[in-house]
Amino acid sequence: MSEPLIYELGGPGHQGAELPPLDVPDAEEAAGGELPGLPEGLLRKSPPLLPEVTEPEVVRHYTRLSEMNYAIDNGFYPLGSCTMKYNPKRNDAMAALPGFRDLHPLTPEAGAQGALELMARLEAALAEITGMARFSLQPVAGAQGEFTGLSIVRAYHESRGEERTRVIVPDSAHGTNPASAAMAGYQVVEVRSDARGGIDVEDLDRVLGPDVAALMLTNPNTLGLFDERTLEIARRVHEAGALLYYDGANLNAILGLARPGDMGFDIVHLNLHKTFSGPHGGGGPGSGPVGVAAGLERFLPRPLVVKEGDRYRLEWGDPDGLDRPAPESVGKVQAFWGNFAVAVRAYAYVLTLGAEGLRRVAETSVLNANYLMRRLARTFELPYDRPCMHEFVLSGERLKKETGVRVLDVAKRLLDYGLHPGSVYFPLIVEEALMIEPTETESLATLDAYAEALEAIAREAREEPQKLREAPFTTPVRRLDEVAAARRPVLRWSPAGERRA
């Protein structure tokens, strides 16, 4: 590393902090020098080894780190399936309004009417965009949304006295889908993709049965392809008594054009930090609201925000109004009300663009992806050769056979061109996969520059393959040893001299 850890900077006695005077009673002093309520065995005998650094040492350290960072604010970031679109600064300004920013989460309803109104209005907007009945804003990530959705699946089947044990996931799915299903206690069954990249309906018939609780589907899927047989799939899943789950990771492609609710999906999760322009990718935090079709509202996490007259209140779902949790709700899935500041950003985004603007987001993201796909298909292979949605998957299989250069090497070399690679080796059903999602916020010039860089790298692969295998050359750290990192991870820093293997 060219930049030391903060623990390795400074030295004994270096100080930067100026703490304000204590404005509450000193508990230790009041108890006569002892900390009340803490068991003796849990008290440390020596002070912790905290960094000792001056203010300039701290500021320079973090400034240097920030200069090494690559982010959507300093470059194109077409990481497939992550929807790394530009995050408008207007949204940050809205989230920083003192009335939102300084509100304590336990403020009584009467003092939080504006925040509750925003939550209710955002929920209504998400319901309209997706065609669902109601949303919970509690989950704070896509994967937590999935887990919440699958908990609703379980609650639904239990309410009908049915015990179903399996969840079907396509072989092109995000890894979080089988992981969430397993976390929710389900056995995961894989369904194959057909030659056009959609779900193989015959294989679906093979795995569907009375023990299937749900099918999880991302549409468009991780190949960037819209499943042309979605309605047929929905019919078959429902005939088997199972629910259809929509992973909203790729909603960007169909905003304002098509709605999961109209396609027959029962439960959806969205990623406000992707589709609705919240910052993410180390910059988080996320927000993964879960929506349900009519008839499933009673299973949603509580509380929900309801409007009565011109007032908003938190509704815990108890019919007697005694604020007891709804008996069929899956319960609370997050402390307080979810990542509220991300909800503010998403609502600002929806209001800024409006219905027409959101539709243009989808259309432009699809146009950008198709333009880049057609141009790059001259250099790489296109395993599923049909119009894509908002992202596409290339294969570097031929390049690897002809030059020995892997798509990993291509991705590393892109860093030398100052560009962020797409996702590599995903989805798993494409050999040497390179998945690119340009998003709607990029110009034609940016797309062309990216294509030119990839074309130049493909030429280098034929002329100087060894160079590519050693790339990158210009980054703060060179090729990382991923194998050693996985086999012998060093997860804990120790002072020099005390380092253990």
Place this chain on the structure above:
Amino acid sequence: MRVPEDLRYSREHEWVRLEGDGKARVGITDYAQSELGDVVYVELPEVGRHLEAGEALGVVESVKSVSDVYSPLSGRVLEVNGALAESPEKVNQDPYGEGWMIRLEPDDPAEAEKLLDAAGYRALVEAEGGS
């Protein structure tokens, strides 16, 4: 790509060696390890467990992906290759030797006849686009 003549192969890229004592040794093929890339972790079943043919016997994790490994035969697990816990790279270096995964007591050794022979497996890999 090495495909030893004396082994049997599954369509999921596992190999079986029937040993003189009627027991069977199982691992993944040279093609499988090259497709996976550097193996960083191998999870193996408990000794004594009974596996059905086609049932997942464990998991192999590489820098690229995590995949199930399926038992090519039905039988009881007699032994697992504990050395893979410390040195998963043996799967890459010597897939048919030190990189073996489990030893099985097959329910029916004749079940191996249903698996592919070396020529059949080579054809399968070629059909999948391997070389």
